[in-house]
Amino acid sequence: MSRKPNWIESEIKNGIMEVKLMSWRYFYDYVRIEMLDYSHYIWRGQKEAKWKLESSLDRLLRGKPESQRRSYRRRHLERFKLAVRGRRGPNPSRLESENDWWALGQHHGMATPLLDWTESPFVALYFAVEDENVPESGTRAVWSLGGVKNKNQQIIEAHSGALPPPVLEMIRPQQDEDSRLVNQAGLFTSVPLDKTVDSWVEENYSGKSDGANLLKLIIPNGERTDCLRTLNKMNINHLSLFPDLYGAGQHCNKFLRIDKY
Numbered sequence: 001m002s003r004k005p006n007w008i009e010s011e012i013k014n015g016i017m018e019v020k021l022m023s024w025r026y027f028y029d030y031v032r033i034e035m036l037d038y039s040h041y042i043w044r045g046q047k048e049a050k051w052k053l054e055s056s057l058d059r060l061l062r063g064k065p066e067s068q069r070r071s072y073r074r075r076h077l078e079r080f081k082l083a084v085r086g087r088r089g090p091n092p093s094r095l096e097s098e099n100d101w102w103a104l105g106q107h108h109g110m111a112t113p114l115l116d117w118t119e120s121p122f123v124a125l126y127f128a129v130e131d132e133n134v135p136e137s138g139t140r141a142v143w144s145l146g147g148v149k150n151k152n153q154q155i156i157e158a159h160s161g162a163l164p165p166p167v168l169e170m171i172r173p174q175q176d177e178d179s180r181l182v183n184q185a186g187l188f189t190s191v192p193l194d195k196t197v198d199s200w201v202e203e204n205y206s207g208k209s210d211g212a213n214l215l216k217l218i219i220p221n222g223e224r225t226d227c228l229r230t231l232n233k234m235n236i237n238h239l240s241l242f243p244d245l246y247g248a249g250q251h252c253n254k255f256l257r258i259d260k261y
Helices: 024-035 056-061 066-083 098-107 121-129 149-158 179-183 197-204 224-233 245-257
Strands: 007-009 016-021 042-046 114-118 139-145 169-171 186-190 214-220
Touching: 016 024, 016 197, 024 121, 024 214, 024 224, 042 121, 056 066, 066 098, 098 114, 098 169, 098 179, 098 186, 114 121, 121 139, 121 214, 121 224, 139 197, 179 186, 197 214
Parallel strands: 016 214
Antiparallel strands: 007 016, 042 114, 042 139, 114 186, 139 214, 169 186
């Protein structure tokens, strides 16, 4: 009798591959066997496997006329810059770029065009399973993205026009105001307006079937608490990922929600 596989890989289509894990327990094995040599890949966990890789700002702007979304986005950032005056403490660091301002807003709950990622697959797994609400699909997802540097360079070289080139930016803020970002080995991505990360990959790697630039690891929702208990033993929890009072409070709540946490 043949043994059931621990995971099933789809065909690569437009640079994207789906990997269906039979259990969260095989996540470690997949990372160790298939991804250990791809150290430049970054990771993101999402509670619902059906969700696109879409920023919070793009979700909000969906209800606005398409022709006005760029203007809404610009005014949203200008409003934030005015709103934070005098609220960053004494001698705040200078924010040089637009992305620095977006990153500050992201840290404090503002809708931004940025999407959170981490360099750690296990931190991404934590964020995929942390929310106790059952996903509609019954599955969660950890995404992995890499190998877009050359494609970005091609887009920049071929670009002409007033608008910025439609690249997928990877943003690593240098500001000292976000200890969460440091503890989570975090970074951000940004794609052109009205794009999701997965649609950007699909469009720019159309027809590619010989290598995955975007992986979607689909994880069944069952044994979620077992996964969280295991990650806690690895010191991956709210206490380590959120080094503030919020993290301490959420970490304590887990002991009430999860037996033998």
